[in-house]
Amino acid sequence: MATLxxxxxxxxxxxxxxxxxxxxxxxxxxxxIEDGVYGxxxxxxxxxxxxxxxxxxxxxxxxxxxxxxxIDEGRLLSxxxxxxxxxFVELAATHDRTQNWL
Amino acid sequence: xxxGVKKFLYVNRKAPYGTIYALESLEVVLIGAAFDxxxxxxxxxxxxxxxxxxxxxxxxxxxxxxPTFRALGDYEVTxxxxxxxxxxxxxLTADDLQExxxxxxxxxxxxxxxxxxxxxxxxxxxxxxxxxxxxx
Numbered sequence: 001m002a003t004l005x006x007x008x009x010x011x012x013x014x015x016x017x018x019x020x021x022x023x024x025x026x027x028x029x030x031x032x033i034e035d036g037v038y039g040x041x042x043x044x045x046x047x048x049x050x051x052x053x054x055x056x057x058x059x060x061x062x063x064x065x066x067x068x069x070x071i072d073e074g075r076l077l078s079x080x081x082x083x084x085x086x087x088f089v090e091l092a093a094t095h096d097r098t099q100n101w102l
Numbered sequence: 103x104x105x106g107v108k109k110f111l112y113v114n115r116k117a118p119y120g121t122i123y124a125l126e127s128l129e130v131v132l133i134g135a136a137f138d139x140x141x142x143x144x145x146x147x148x149x150x151x152x153x154x155x156x157x158x159x160x161x162x163x164x165x166x167x168x169p170t171f172r173a174l175g176d177y178e179v180t181x182x183x184x185x186x187x188x189x190x191x192x193x194l195t196a197d198d199l200q201e202x203x204x205x206x207x208x209x210x211x212x213x214x215x216x217x218x219x220x221x222x223x224x225x226x227x228x229x230x231x232x233x234x235x236x237x238x
């Protein structure tokens with residue numbers, strides 16, 4: 001019974017990503033979209049919190065939003081996977097519910 | 103699960119008057135109540151500010167919708183989950199929240215509290231137990 005969580009706000013502007021990570025359960029996927037993709041970069045003040053999820057939660061990021069913002073995939077935290085729009089749909093279809101963290 | 107009845111969770115994470123989210127959430131809950139679903143409300147992060155008692159919006163020219171939460175019991179919306187960590191972080195306790203009761207018709211209309219204060223871990227469990235999650 002896994003949940004797909006989406007986060008669309010920059011973690012440097014709001015606590016939304018941290019709150020999401022604090023409520024995600026093992027087996028869930030957290031997908032960063034829109035300004036949320038800034039949370040997927042390495043060498044940020046949030047990197048430790050992200051890595052601290054310890055693999056229990058799958059971290060994913062929407063590639064078109066990364067590309068739009070000039071974030072090279074080589075700069076992502078290790079373990080963060082990129083998905084395209086079809087991959088987003090696939091995630092929605094393979095989880096039991098979607099929770100959008102506004 | 104009863105036939106056709108789904109578990110709906112409305113997640114409230116915004117303070118009441120700075121944006122329209124909180125009021126819109128309550129409006130949707132009231133509309134949704136007509137559909138006889140299993141409804142719960144979650145209040146976490148700044149959403150806990152929505153339930154603080156003694157709100158008075160006279161001088162800011164917007165409607166004080168906080169009393170409306172006390173009507174939810176009449177619509178069989180009786181589960182208001184409030185996250186303790188979110189209260190703690192904001193210097194609030196259960197005493198700072200308004201009293202919201204519902205009448206249990208199965209127990210001679212005994213009055214019971216709708217607000218249930220739960221931990222972040224329990225909130226995650228509530229979230230993962232839903233069919234549909236609507237966020238505000």
